[in-house]
Amino acid sequence: MASPLPPPGTPVSALPTPTLVVDLDALERNIAALAAFAQARGLRLRPHAKTHKCAAIARLQLAAGAVGVCVQKLSEAEALADAGIDRLYLSNQLIDPARLGRAVALAHRVQLALAVDSPLGVERLATAWRAGAQPALDVFVEVDIGQGRCGVPPAQAGALALQVVAAGLRFAGLQAYQGKAQHVRSAAARSTALAHAAALTREAVASVQATGLRVPLVTGAGTGSFVHEAASGLWGELQCGSYIFMDRDYADNEPDAEAPHFEHALFLKAQVISRSEHHAVLDAGHKSHAIDCGLPITWPQRWPTANGGDEHLILHPDEAPLPALGDTVWLIPGHCDPTVNLHNHLVAVRGGLTQGQVEAVWTVDARGCVQ
Numbered sequence: 001m002a003s004p005l006p007p008p009g010t011p012v013s014a015l016p017t018p019t020l021v022v023d024l025d026a027l028e029r030n031i032a033a034l035a036a037f038a039q040a041r042g043l044r045l046r047p048h049a050k051t052h053k054c055a056a057i058a059r060l061q062l063a064a065g066a067v068g069v070c071v072q073k074l075s076e077a078e079a080l081a082d083a084g085i086d087r088l089y090l091s092n093q094l095i096d097p098a099r100l101g102r103a104v105a106l107a108h109r110v111q112l113a114l115a116v117d118s119p120l121g122v123e124r125l126a127t128a129w130r131a132g133a134q135p136a137l138d139v140f141v142e143v144d145i146g147q148g149r150c151g152v153p154p155a156q157a158g159a160l161a162l163q164v165v166a167a168g169l170r171f172a173g174l175q176a177y178q179g180k181a182q183h184v185r186s187a188a189a190r191s192t193a194l195a196h197a198a199a200l201t202r203e204a205v206a207s208v209q210a211t212g213l214r215v216p217l218v219t220g221a222g223t224g225s226f227v228h229e230a231a232s233g234l235w236g237e238l239q240c241g242s243y244i245f246m247d248r249d250y251a252d253n254e255p256d257a258e259a260p261h262f263e264h265a266l267f268l269k270a271q272v273i274s275r276s277e278h279h280a281v282l283d284a285g286h287k288s289h290a291i292d293c294g295l296p297i298t299w300p301q302r303w304p305t306a307n308g309g310d311e312h313l314i315l316h317p318d319e320a321p322l323p324a325l326g327d328t329v330w331l332i333p334g335h336c337d338p339t340v341n342l343h344n345h346l347v348a349v350r351g352g353l354t355q356g357q358v359e360a361v362w363t364v365d366a367r368g369c370v371q
């Protein structure tokens with residue numbers, strides 16, 4: 001049987017390990033900082049819910065002025081809709097007719113937007129939409145702006161937008177996202193990559209305008225790049241996700257001068273369960289934190305870490321003495337999104353990691369929703 005959930009008021013010191021903990025004070029400051037950044041520049045903010053998969057956090061983002069949230073999978077959209085989130089943008093490709101049918105059904109109960117990047121995708125979406133009695137639906141044409149993932153080449157954006165309109169669907173604008181460049185460490189190199197992405201996006205806008213259509217909105221951007229999209233004058237909407245938690249990987253980036261400071265807000269509470277003179281072993285391996293972007297760091301004291309497998313993380317001594325058997329050690333995960341997807345709940349604490357107390361336990365509503 002799973003451990004009982006900690007009731008509100010539980011001291012953080014009493015939480016079992018490993019537990020995924022959200023520092024609410026830091027999370028709220030991160031949400032407010034990006035909301036203020038966007039508002040000051042007249043930009044819409046549609047944060048990516050792939051990071052948290054959690055309706056409670058989506059509600060905090062919406063309360064801070066977000067126009068909706070993005071999701072990456074249909075089942076993720078359905079789970080968040082079931083949990084009461086009613087403004088969703090599926091910023092990814094759907095090509096399976098059965099799934100397109102489900103998406104159209106979802107558009108009858110929430111405000112939905114979808115993305116397309118192929119004539120077949122538009123054709124199938126249009127078929128599903130007509131069969132679904134034509135609910136309101138925003139359709140974005142996705143453009144490949146340098147990542148080499150989804151999206152048409154910029155010069156083909158206009159033709160696809162025309163096809164969207166000819167099918168009777170609403171052309172809502174362009175999806176332009178460069179995910180790879182965000183993890184480039186040097187701020188100057190990221191700036192160069194995003195300048196290239198902006199040039200390709202400009203080309204895509206021109207391709208649409210050459211058909212006589214207007215581009216109502218360009219949407220995209222993430223935590224490692226949004227200052228550049230914001231400064232370009234092209235993007236009207238930001239989709240940052242990880243800014244709420246700031247994982248180790250993003251903290252390794254050289255920050256952009258214009259970016260607000262985001263704090264670490266996602267922590268894994270772990271415990272030393274074995275100890276020798278030369279190492280300490282924690283009870284949290286990669287079944288409780290994702291390691292695709294590297295190992296977590298310990299916080300605030302940094303010991304060198306080594307992979308201990310599914311259920312363990314190994315700490316080696318540094319200048320500071322190793323923690324003792326039974327001690328609590330806090331980890332900052334290497335990559336927040338897949339870490340959250342490993343947990344059923346997020347324990348939200350108020351008042352810090354040492355003195356704080358549980359304020360709420362949030363369900364990860366779309367956990368495991370990969371379809």
Ligand code: PLP
Binds near residue numbers: 179242
């Ligand atoms: N938009 C899209 C299409 C994404 O795929 C992602 C993340 O992978 C994001 C936005 C959010 O990016 P980040 O979590 O880096 O802020």
Ligand code: MN
Binds near residue numbers: 242335336337338
């Ligand atoms: Mn990620």
